[in-house]
Amino acid sequence: MPEVMEEPAITKVMFSSLNLDPQILRAVEEEGYTEPTPIQAQAIPHVLAGRDLMAMAQTGTGKTAAFTLPLLQRLLPHASSSASPARHPIRALILTPTRELAIQVEESVVTYSKHVPLRSTVVFGGIDIKTQKPALMKGVEILVATPGRLLDHVESRNLLLNQVQVLILDEADRMLDMGFMPDLKRILALLPKQRQTLLFSATFSDDIKRLAQDFLINPVTVEAERRNTAAENVKQSVYLVDQDKKFSVLADLIRSRGLNQVLVFTRTKLTAARLARMLEKDGIAADAIHGDKSQQERIKALDAFKESKITALVATDVAARGLDIDQLPLVVNYELPPSAEDYVHRIGRTGRAGASGEAISLVDDKEERLLKDIEKLLKREFPRERATVTSTPRAHTTAAPEPRASASHRPSAPAQSRKPAPLDDWFHKPYEPSPTATAAEEPSCFRQNKPKKEIAALLGGLSAKR
Numbered sequence: 001m002p003e004v005m006e007e008p009a010i011t012k013v014m015f016s017s018l019n020l021d022p023q024i025l026r027a028v029e030e031e032g033y034t035e036p037t038p039i040q041a042q043a044i045p046h047v048l049a050g051r052d053l054m055a056m057a058q059t060g061t062g063k064t065a066a067f068t069l070p071l072l073q074r075l076l077p078h079a080s081s082s083a084s085p086a087r088h089p090i091r092a093l094i095l096t097p098t099r100e101l102a103i104q105v106e107e108s109v110v111t112y113s114k115h116v117p118l119r120s121t122v123v124f125g126g127i128d129i130k131t132q133k134p135a136l137m138k139g140v141e142i143l144v145a146t147p148g149r150l151l152d153h154v155e156s157r158n159l160l161l162n163q164v165q166v167l168i169l170d171e172a173d174r175m176l177d178m179g180f181m182p183d184l185k186r187i188l189a190l191l192p193k194q195r196q197t198l199l200f201s202a203t204f205s206d207d208i209k210r211l212a213q214d215f216l217i218n219p220v221t222v223e224a225e226r227r228n229t230a231a232e233n234v235k236q237s238v239y240l241v242d243q244d245k246k247f248s249v250l251a252d253l254i255r256s257r258g259l260n261q262v263l264v265f266t267r268t269k270l271t272a273a274r275l276a277r278m279l280e281k282d283g284i285a286a287d288a289i290h291g292d293k294s295q296q297e298r299i300k301a302l303d304a305f306k307e308s309k310i311t312a313l314v315a316t317d318v319a320a321r322g323l324d325i326d327q328l329p330l331v332v333n334y335e336l337p338p339s340a341e342d343y344v345h346r347i348g349r350t351g352r353a354g355a356s357g358e359a360i361s362l363v364d365d366k367e368e369r370l371l372k373d374i375e376k377l378l379k380r381e382f383p384r385e386r387a388t389v390t391s392t393p394r395a396h397t398t399a400a401p402e403p404r405a406s407a408s409h410r411p412s413a414p415a416q417s418r419k420p421a422p423l424d425d426w427f428h429k430p431y432e433p434s435p436t437a438t439a440a441e442e443p444s445c446f447r448q449n450k451p452k453k454e455i456a457a458l459l460g461g462l463s464a465k466r
Contacts, residue, residue, distance in 0.1 A: 008347050009064070012024060015036055026115055028112065033102055033111075036055075036062070042055075042222040042224065043070070046222070047074070048073060050327070052198065052218065052219035053220050054199045054222075055199065055223075056222070057200070064200075068109055075141055078091055078117075080117060087139065089160070090141065092166060093169065093438060094143070095150070096146060098174075099126055103122060103124070103143050106121070110142065118141045119138070120140055120248060123136070123145045123146070124145065125295075137158070142354060147183035148183060149212060161187075161191055166196045168200065172199045173208050174201070175199050176211070198455075210378070217366060233351045233356050234357045235356070238359075238360075239357070239360060240387060241363070241386075242365075245389070253332070259330060261308060261325070261328055263305075263313050263332070263344050264331075264397045265335070266335050267335045269290035269316055271335065276314045287310050287314070289313065289316075290316045294314055319344070330357070332361075334369045338374040340370075340377040341375045341377065
């Protein structure tokens with residue numbers, strides 16, 4: 001059984017007391033941090049000691065830095081300024097379930113390693129694999145990857161994993177939910193058996209714990225929060241609303257509060273795309289991110305949202321996993337997720353790093369069971385409030401153009417305004433050919449005056465003229 005390390009008594013801990021190199025501390029201070037979060041204070045010493053680790057912490061509590069900072073410290077003895085790729089083998093592998101999370105994790109690695117000669121890069125699907133090859137060929141100590149694209153590079157012989165010393169699985173529960181278990185097993189078979197393995201996630205199911213027994217050796221388990229809990233600094237509300245009124249409630253909510261940023265979750269890609277179009281039509285700048293969009297389109301939409309160029313970003317659970325948006329004021333569950341644990345991840349997009357946030361769920365009658373599952377997981381009951389709309393969405397105020405009436409459905413004039421036309425007996429008489437009628441002359445354009453062209457026989461060609 002893994003050792004469980006409970007949160008220690010409240011003691012003032014500073015980054016400077018965690019045995020990190022001055023150059024790493026310098027990068028941390030430049031980001032404005034001096035005091036670690038609870039998960040960082042608990043995890044960093046164990047990672048530095050070389051222990052395998054299972055860390056459970058809420059999204060937004062700094063778990064990325066909790067493994068990035070000690071990872072950099074452990075790799076410092078191998079840091080090299082040499083240009084030779086042989087001096088920069090892959091020594092740390094960080095696996096994430098989604099492209100967006102992989103990009104953000106690598107950004108954190110770059111941020112905290114900017115004063116040390118350690119190289120990193122990120123590989124993920126959705127873009128041409130050839131564009132990722134040059135960075136791998138130059139050599140990197142830290143590789144952030146999604147499982148599928150990593151295996152693509154392995155099969156293309158673009159990288160070797162035989163010198164990996166540290167394996168980090170971020171959002172490991174989501175990897176299992178997305179069916180990455182076969183890929184994970186293939187990747188583990190390529191790694192040295194003697195390595196350090198870290199599992200980080202906001203939630204861990206019992207299945208994950210049992211699975212970790214195969215991946216980890218005598219791991220330490222740290223929990224900054226109780227399992228599967230929502231952040232206490234996030235205000236959570238439930239609005240009861242009929243399905244066909246959800247859009248009106250959402251649009252009214254955005255306008256009445258004067259929001260500049262709101263992250264909206266749906267269950268399906270189709271709903272996400274349709275909802276974004278409806279918001280745009282209603283005068284609310286919006287875009288959607290989901291699995292059917294290319295990586296460039298998703299990055300463009302996310303950047304526009306972060307820069308407040310669009311007000312609403314509509315997302316599915318997979319596409320939004322790992323999104324890190326500073327000071328996001330509101331998350332709206334347009335549809336409740338089928339998994340209660342996904343609810344925890346959704347609302348974890350707001351209230352990050354100790355800031356306050358709010359999450360509102362629009363719940364119809366068919367979602368009552370899903371709501372009860374969430375309440376059971378969080379061990380709390382949400383007060384229900386019937387949603388009201390104070391203004392009509394613009395998209396609904398403009399009537400759709402009336403369809404063109406068919407002959408059988410055209411409105412008729414009042415009966416009294418019509419005058420019956422006199423009938424002509426000619427229309428009721430049977431057809432009689434005229435005795436003076438003559439055959440119509442064939443138009444000249446159809447006359448066959450021109451000689452026919454000779455057509456070559458199938459075999460033998462044209463016959464010779466005599």
